[in-house]
Amino acid sequence: MRLAPDSDFVTNVLGIVDSIPAGRVMTYGDVAAVLGSRGARVVGQIMAHYGADVPWWRVIRAGGHPPVAHEARALPHYRAEGTPLVLASTAAAGYRVDYAVARWSPS
DNA sequence: CTGTTGACGCCGG
DNA sequence: GCCGGCGCCAACA
Numbered sequence: 001m002r003l004a005p006d007s008d009f010v011t012n013v014l015g016i017v018d019s020i021p022a023g024r025v026m027t028y029g030d031v032a033a034v035l036g037s038r039g040a041r042v043v044g045q046i047m048a049h050y051g052a053d054v055p056w057w058r059v060i061r062a063g064g065h066p067p068v069a070h071e072a073r074a075l076p077h078y079r080a081e082g083t084p085l086v087l088a089s090t091a092a093a094g095y096r097v098d099y100a101v102a103r104w105s106p107s
Numbered sequence: 108c109t110g111t112t113g114a115c116g117c118c119g120g
Numbered sequence: 121g122c123c124g125g126c127g128c129c130a131a132c133a
Contacts, residue, residue, distance in 0.1 A: 001112070001132040009130070028115050032129080039129030040115040046130095048114050056114075067114035109133105116128085 002049045003042070009035065013046045016106055017054040022081040024104035025097050027062045034106055058083075058104075064096040071095075 003010055016031050028040040047056050057074035060066050064086070066074040071094055078085055084098035
């Protein structure tokens, strides 16, 4: 039951994500806000099915964590793009994006 | 129109 | 600072 690939909502979301410059990130909630909606979940759904064509790793959760099942997959991208990261005290705890610095707002 | 499903967000404990 | 619960929005059966 995925969202309509030809829907404006999907097109807008993918467009916004694609407009995020390297080294910057946006939360699902921010992307949804730009669309005038608070459907942060919907944005996640779109990313899950159609995010393959956009830099999905630049879209993170409000807490600064990458998608729950993709943190390891996104890390190399962040390192390559120079995205501000905050390594956890313990290596096992993983890492999180320095949202305060890497935050990006489309103009 | 109602129910179900999420790569989510915020608040309270 | 971590964990759990409730709320939101869009699309499909």
